Amino acid sequence: MQTEMKEITDGRFDYAALMQGVRILSDRYPFLQFSYLTESVMGKGIPILRLGEGEKELYYIGTHHGAERITGALLLRFLCEFCALAEGGHAIFGMNLAYILKSRSLFVIPVLNVDGADIAANGAPRDSLLYARLVGMNGSEDFTHWQANARGVDLNHNYDAGFAEYKRLEPTLGITGGGPTRFSGEAPESEPETGALCNYLRFNHPTAVLTLHTQGQEIYYTSGDRCPPRAVAAAQRLAKCTGYTLAAPEGAAAYGGLTDFCIQKLGIPAFTFECGKGKNPLPQSDLPLLYAETREALFTFPSMF
Numbered sequence: 001m002q003t004e005m006k007e008i009t010d011g012r013f014d015y016a017a018l019m020q021g022v023r024i025l026s027d028r029y030p031f032l033q034f035s036y037l038t039e040s041v042m043g044k045g046i047p048i049l050r051l052g053e054g055e056k057e058l059y060y061i062g063t064h065h066g067a068e069r070i071t072g073a074l075l076l077r078f079l080c081e082f083c084a085l086a087e088g089g090h091a092i093f094g095m096n097l098a099y100i101l102k103s104r105s106l107f108v109i110p111v112l113n114v115d116g117a118d119i120a121a122n123g124a125p126r127d128s129l130l131y132a133r134l135v136g137m138n139g140s141e142d143f144t145h146w147q148a149n150a151r152g153v154d155l156n157h158n159y160d161a162g163f164a165e166y167k168r169l170e171p172t173l174g175i176t177g178g179g180p181t182r183f184s185g186e187a188p189e190s191e192p193e194t195g196a197l198c199n200y201l202r203f204n205h206p207t208a209v210l211t212l213h214t215q216g217q218e219i220y221y222t223s224g225d226r227c228p229p230r231a232v233a234a235a236q237r238l239a240k241c242t243g244y245t246l247a248a249p250e251g252a253a254a255y256g257g258l259t260d261f262c263i264q265k266l267g268i269p270a271f272t273f274e275c276g277k278g279k280n281p282l283p284q285s286d287l288p289l290l291y292a293e294t295r296e297a298l299f300t301f302p303s304m305f
Ligand SMILES: [Zn+2]
Pocket: 064, 065, 068, 156, 213, 214
């Protein structure tokens, strides 16, 4: 199975590959619960996977941005190793995984922006009613750098945290409507992907949320001057085991993101990893490197709360 998964995560990693990986894992491990968060703009199911039955809920969210779909592959690879070790009753980084799964629940959404990831991987689908609009917004048929969802909304600017402030900035950034990146949408949570995730988080009782992006080898854990209790100690541990630098988001990156929403509206610790170093999209061949950098942090994150 490791070889099969490696082919999936190391290849093009589009929506078909994501679903193939999710099915292999959920068929193989009965304790891995698989459902859908909701459907994307283009009607694709967004898989969410749950491990464990404990009260404390830890969330791992990958691929808000289409051209950063390597983070989805990274989370599949993490799930694959976690499940194999948990099934064998093993410990890792000094943690007994059976105990972790009794006391905690891990929720993993490898790819939140399933449409954007597929568009960045394969281009806009020619048989879609959105094709002409997507090409118009993108300005070309090369979608390699596409970050937004299928309506041209940047999901990580669509959360209800600093939305109005960012909206005022948009014209100065040359953003007037839907496009490949940085357009925040008409209203907070206007998109099915963000709306469903926010409702899911509000309905449940998340303890902490970790969101993966690329790139920069940095960790964000504050929103403006806010930082929930316990976040500092966890951020320091995450920085230590990744070698990443603790930083505060600057400019446009400081508004409307999931980490901002979790800190400002839910009052819980939340972290953004900017994984790897280079120019987006990072080549899929960087996956082993990204996994080596983040592996200990991904495994030990639940034990920090
Ligand atoms: Zn990103």
